[in-house]
Amino acid sequence: MTQRKRYLAWIQKVTESIAMDVVGVTIVVTASLAMGYHLTVINGLPIGVMSTVGAAFSMMATRLVTKRNNTGNLIGILTTVNTAFVDYYLGNQAAMLTYPISFLGNMLSYAMWKRRKERTPRKLDSIYFINTSIACVLAFGLNYVGFTDFLSRGLNPDDMAKFYVTTAITCITFSGTLNMPRMYADSWAFWQSYNVLKLYQNVLFGNVAYVAKYIFYLFNALFAWIVWHKVRREAEVEPINDQSLSK
Numbered sequence: 001m002t003q004r005k006r007y008l009a010w011i012q013k014v015t016e017s018i019a020m021d022v023v024g025v026t027i028v029v030t031a032s033l034a035m036g037y038h039l040t041v042i043n044g045l046p047i048g049v050m051s052t053v054g055a056a057f058s059m060m061a062t063r064l065v066t067k068r069n070n071t072g073n074l075i076g077i078l079t080t081v082n083t084a085f086v087d088y089y090l091g092n093q094a095a096m097l098t099y100p101i102s103f104l105g106n107m108l109s110y111a112m113w114k115r116r117k118e119r120t121p122r123k124l125d126s127i128y129f130i131n132t133s134i135a136c137v138l139a140f141g142l143n144y145v146g147f148t149d150f151l152s153r154g155l156n157p158d159d160m161a162k163f164y165v166t167t168a169i170t171c172i173t174f175s176g177t178l179n180m181p182r183m184y185a186d187s188w189a190f191w192q193s194y195n196v197l198k199l200y201q202n203v204l205f206g207n208v209a210y211v212a213k214y215i216f217y218l219f220n221a222l223f224a225w226i227v228w229h230k231v232r233r234e235a236e237v238e239p240i241n242d243q244s245l246s247k
Contacts, residue, residue, distance in 0.1 A: 008230050015223040016067045024063055024216050028055040031212035042089045054082040055213045062217065066224045068119040068183075068231075073110035080106060090205040091162060094146025098170050101138065105177030112181040120235040121185035121228040128179050128186075135174030143167040162204060169197045185232050188225035195221055 014020060032038050032052040040048030058079045064072025084099035113119060147155055147163045155163055172194040179187055199214040 008226065011223055012227045012230060015220075015227045020220075021060065021063045024059045024213075024220070025056050027216050028052065028059055028210075028213045031208055035208050037208040045085075045089060047086055047089055050082055051086050051207055051210060054079055054086060055210055058083065059213060059216070062220065065180075066220060066227075068121075068228075070110060070113040070119075073106050073113060073180075076106040077103060077110065086207070087205075090207055092146075092166055092205070093149075093159070094143040094166065094170075097142040097146045098139070098173075101142075101174055102177050105174070105180065109177075109180045113183075116183075118235075119183060121183045121232045123232070124184055124186050127182065128184055131178040132175040135178055136171040139167050139170035139174050143170055162201070165197060165201045165204065169194060169201055172197070183228075185225065185228035188221045188228060192218065192221045192225070 029052060032048065032055070038048040038052045040046075040051075057075055061072045061075035061079055064070075064075065066072075080099055080103045084095050084103075087099070088095035143163060143166055144155075145151060147159055147166075172190055176187055176191055176194065195214050195217045199211060199218075202210040202214065
């Protein structure tokens, strides 16, 4: 085995380890508890507790999807509902319009992954970019409707930063949601952009638990991109080897 292959094998082992699951969940829960964010209450709702619990389960969903485990999509369906309420009460005025798309996307991913015995990531193709275009149009339209109280007024100048950041995040989210059923390996590169924007958004919203979560996601997305491409390349080589052996 070459040095490069040993290095990639090590990255895959770390990325798909239970230890990394534990580290991820521990980071978001500890950050919230240490800073007292879990005590946050808005309009009588325990937003801090909802954020902390939601971040922990969302972390597990992402980690399982990273390992191509379909249970991650199932958990993602449930955490989407929680995250929608949290984001709305923290200032994302379009959350109730945009999160249903993510909810349906997670359901579609779960259904399609369940039908695939070999969950091998694939290269980008034209369908990916068509889905991404649709995602961005939906993201702008739904966020604009939400931030203008269903077109009853113009955009509030104080909301401009949140609107543009949230729209960009929603575009990437919808793109990932619509493309995840087909398991594109390069989706993780796009998710990395999402992680940077989401980190900035949660700084604006003051969501400490989610800030810690997205710092961890920066590393997870990088490792996932490397591992999914490794799995994809190995799957492409195996059929060639099988054909050569049969001759």
